[in-house]
Amino acid sequence: MAMGNWTRISEFILMSFSSLPTEIQSLLFLTFLTIYLVTLMGNSLIILVTLADPMLHSPMYFFLRNLSFLEIGFNLVIVPKMLGTLLAQDTTISFLGCATQMYFFFFFGVAECFLLATMAYDRYVAICSPLHYPVIMNQRTRAKLAAASWFPGFPVATVQTTWLFSFPFCGTNKVNHFFCDSPPVLRLVCADTALFEIYAIVGTILVVMVPCLLILCSYTCIAAAIFKIPSAKGKRKAFSTCSSHLLVVSLFYISSSLTYFRPKSNNSPDSKKLLSLSYTVVTPMLNPIIYSLRNSEVKNSLIRTFYRVLALRNCIP
Numbered sequence: 505m506a507m508g509n510w511t512r513i514s515e516f517i518l519m520s521f522s523s524l525p526t527e528i529q530s531l532l533f534l535t536f537l538t539i540y541l542v543t544l545m546g547n548s549l550i551i552l553v554t555l556a557d558p559m560l561h562s563p564m565y566f567f568l569r570n571l572s573f574l575e576i577g578f579n580l581v582i583v584p585k586m587l588g589t590l591l592a593q594d595t596t597i598s599f600l601g602c603a604t605q606m607y608f609f610f611f612f613g614v615a616e617c618f619l620l621a622t623m624a625y626d627r628y629v630a631i632c633s634p635l636h637y638p639v640i641m642n643q644r645t646r647a648k649l650a651a652a653s654w655f656p657g658f659p660v661a662t663v664q665t666t667w668l669f670s671f672p673f674c675g676t677n678k679v680n681h682f683f684c685d686s687p688p689v690l691r692l693v694c695a696d697t698a699l700f701e702i703y704a705i706v707g708t709i710l711v712v713m714v715p716c717l718l719i720l721c722s723y724t725c726i727a728a729a730i731f732k733i734p735s736a737k738g739k740r741k742a743f744s745t746c747s748s749h750l751l752v753v754s755l756f757y758i759s760s761s762l763t764y765f766r767p768k769s770n771n772s773p774d775s776k777k778l779l780s781l782s783y784t785v786v787t788p789m790l791n792p793i794i795y796s797l798r799n800s801e802v803k804n805s806l807i808r809t810f811y812r813v814l815a816l817r818n819c820i821p
Contacts, residue, residue, distance in 0.1 A: 513673045516602050516689075520589050520682035533590040539789050540583045546792030547572035549806070557805040563641040564630065564745075567623045568795060570650050574616050575788035581608045582784045586682045599669075602684035607665040609683065609784075611657035613760070614711050619653040620753050621715035624722040627746050632729045660711060667703070671695050681777060683784070688776075716757055723750065748794050755790065759783040
């Protein structure tokens with residue numbers, strides 16, 4: 505139904521990687537399918553191991569388990585549709601489907617920003633106040649911190665998605681991306697979006713920069729505390745508990761900040777797709793690898809769990 509130059513769109517077309525040759529798309533499908541399976545298995549394994557092993561029932565692994573839940577959700581929102589687009593060339597997504605995908609993308613993304621800040625605070629307490637750590641980070645406190653990390657995703661996702669999809673769309677319904685992200689969908693709007701863009705920038709500052717500043721403050725205090733440790737072995741041990749988290753934070757924040765600080769910028773759409781791939785597809789896969797390979801407790805727990813499973817299988821007649 506058209507009204508002047510405005511068109512009520514019932515579906516969108518995700519351009520994703522349609523400009524690439526079929527052979528390249530098939531290669532991308534196999535690559536992303538492998539990453540998707542590794543992500544699901546790796547994060548599921550982290551969740552199961554941290555639940556099953558009593559030695560990993562500390563606050564650090566409680567928050568790591570929450571992060572793994574987030575990464576699984578992130579992947580389920582984005583990757584299955586992208587794989588379907590590459591395999592079956594099914595590039596259409598309904599208006600409601602696009603809005604739903606964007607909603608949960610923002611929900612999980614915002615929750616991850618605050619959860620990473622919470623994990624930094626947990627490391628700050630563990631290193632700067634080790635004697636008070638069990639008291640400060642008790643079960644009730646960690647549950648409240650986890651809830652506080654998840655909750656901001658609801659209002660941010662609701663306002664952002666509802667506002668954007670209340671605009672009229674005109675002309676093409678082709679979204680130049682592999683999922684319904686805010687900047688490419690915003691380009692299809694045929695109305696004044698200045699106020700929305702101001703909101704998007706302010707929202708990015710609050711959601712990305714505030715947790716980032718909290719992380720920087722936490723690690724500044726952690727660095728000061730580590731330098732006061734007299735032994736080199738003690739310094740290495742303290743730093744090793746933070747290095748994995750720092751690496752994950754860097755991967756996530758750098759790519760997401762470059763994408764969302766200027767939602768209608770003139771940057772190449774292909775460069776934005778690459779940036780989006782880094783934090784929607786690659787980072788969720790790397791997180792369990794980073795936390796397991798760089799963490800002796802997780803590695804030892806995985807070995808114990810493996811031998812426990814073998815022993816149970818040998819006991820079964």
